[in-house]
Amino acid sequence: MAQLKDSVIIQPKSRIKAGEGLNKGEYKFFTSSNTQSKWLNQYQYDKPALIFGTGGMASVHFCDTPFSTSTDCIVMYAKGNLNLEYVYRYLESHMYILENGFKGVGLKHISKEYILSISIPEVDSYQQESLISSARKIDEIICARQNQLTKVDELVKSMFIQMFGDPKSNPNSYDIIPFNDCVEYMGDIGSNGANKVVVEHLDMKDEEDYALMVRFLNFTKNDFIDDVKYVSKEAYDFFKKSQIFGGELIICKIGSAGQNYVMPYLNRPVSLGLNQIMVRINSKTIMPYLYQYLNTDYGKQLIESCINGAVTKSITKTELKKIPVIVPPTELQEQFVTFVKQTDKAKLVIQQSLEKLETLKKSLMQKYFG
Template structure:
C-alpha cells in the first residue's frame, strides 16, 4: 500500500530550546535538558532557578529532536525539565499523527538528514531543509500498528543492550572484590608511579614536527593500507564505518605510533584522561592525533590497568592530573606520576582471564544485537513502504 507523504513543517510545530548561559546554571532548581543528557543517560544535569516561558517546559513523553552537534530523536522519560538550545520539542498541533510513529519516521530520515549537515565544529541541519523533509503518513490506525511492531523490536534491542551493561557491571564488581577501591585501598597494596611500569609512552607528534607530519601524512576517507585510529572510533567501538585511513608510506613514516592491539590509549585534550584499551584488529593501525599510547612492562597487566582507570576512583586518579579551565589537557609527566596500586601479577592475570571470558560472552551478545538492529531496520523499511499493513 502506498502512503501519502507530508512535509515536517506541515506535520507539527518545532519549538527550539532556550539559550541558557553558563552563568545561569545552578545546582538546584529545574533541570536543563542538553544534548549530552539525551545521548548519555548518565550525563550530569545543570539546573535553572529563574523564570521561564511555558513553551520551554518538557514533560515525560515529549518528543525531542537534536539538530546540532548530534542529530537524533528521543522520547523524554525523565521529570519535568527545561529545553536547551539546539533541541526541538515537537508539538503535535497540525495533523492527526501517532507520536511513536512520528518518532520512528524521524529516526529513519535522520541518516539522510546527516548528508545535509553544515559546520566543522558544531554540525547542524538548517531549519529550511528540516522543514522540507517529508515522511510517510498512513491512516492513524496503521500508524499505531506500525509503531507497535517497531516498539516491540526496539524493546528487544534495549533488553540486549541492558544485558551488555550488566556484563560490564559484573566485571567492575569483580575488580573491586579482587583489588578493592583504588583510592581507599582497603587491601593495603603498595602504590607506585605508573611511569615505573611504562615501556612506551608516545603520541602522534613524536614522529616529527607539524610541518614534517603535514608533508608526509594525509588522512583519507577511502579505504587504504592502514587505519588511523581516533578518539571517536574508540568511543564508539567502531573501526570500519566513517573512519580515516593512511597510505603504506605514511604508516611506515609514523614508526613511533604503530598500534598492534592491547595498548592503553589516553585522550590528551578535550575529554582528557579518558582511557581506552585498543583491540587487536589484525590489520595495520596507526595512532591518531590528540592521544597518548602506552605499552606497559611485565609488572602490570594492561587489562588490569584499563579497568582500574575505569572505576569511579580510578577516573579520579586521572582527572586530578588534568589541567585547564576551558580546554582540558593532560601531560606525559602527569600520566607517569599517577600512583597506582601494585597488585600481584598472578592476581592481575586471573582478573584478565575473567575479563576475557566475559568479553567472549559480550561478543556473542553484540553479534545478536547487530542481528536485532538489522531486523529492526528491515521492519522499518518495509513499514514505511506500506509492506507490513
C-alpha cells in the same frame, strides 16, 4: 522533502556545563555525546524535542519527557503536527548528514543553520507510526541486551574489589608507582612532528585504503567496520610513532577527556587518529588489570584531577604520567585476567546478538527510507 526550519522551533540555549551532569538524578541530561548517560535533578524543557550535539561528534536524540541539556546542544520543538520521533529515526539512520555538517580544525562543530537546512522525507502519518512502532520494539530488545552487558561489567568491577580491595584505601598495602613507570611507550599523532607537518601528511578518507585511522568515535560506538576512516600506506608509514597493533590503552585527549578503552586486535594496519593518546605498558602491570583500575571510582577521580579546561576539557601526557597506580603481585593480576577472559566470552555472545539486532534495525530503516 521538507526542510527542518519550516517545521521546528529553536529553544533557548542551556547554560549548564557538561561536567555538571550527575551519575544519578530525576531527569535526563543530554550533552554533545551520542549516548545519554548523565542526569540532573531539575529540567529545562518539558515538551517532546530533538536534541543535537554541536561539538566533537555528530549526535541526535529524541526525548518526550522533561529533560535538561548542556550548553553545547541545540533543542528543537515541533511546529504544527510534525512527528519529531519520525525525524529522529530518519536522522539516526542517516548520521552522515549530520557528520557532513561538522567543520573546523581540532574539535569540529556543527551550526544551527546547517541543521535547519536538512531535508526530511515526507510520508503519511500511518507510515510514520508503523516505522516508529517497529523501531521501538527493536530498541527495547537492544536495551535489554545492553543491560546484560552492563551487568557483566559490574560483575568484573565487583571481582576487582573482592580480589584487590578498594584502591582508594589500598587495604593490602600494595606498591604504588607513577603511571609512567608502567609505560613502555606513550604517544599520539603529534609524536610524529609539528602540527603543520601532521596536517600536511594527514589524508584521512572515507574510501577503503591501506590502513584504518581509528577515531575515538569508533571506541564509543564499538564500530570498527562501518563508520570508519582510512589513510594511505604513505601516511601510515609516516605516522610510524602512532601505529597501533591491538592491546594498547587509548585515552581521549579532548572533549571526553580521560575516557579510555583497550584497542581491539583488528588484524590490519591501524593508525591512531586525532585527539587521542596511546599507551603500551611494560610487565609491571597487565592491561586488563590496569584498565579496570583506571575505571574504578577511584581511578576515575585520579584521571579527573588531571583534566584541564572548563568548557573544552583536555588531558595531557605529562599529567597522565603522574597518576599513582597500585601494583598487586603479578600472580594475582593474572588470576584476575583469567576471570576477565571468561566474562569476555559471555560478552561476545551478547554482542553478537546486538550486532544482529542492529542489522535488523538497519534493514528496517532501509525499507522505509530507501
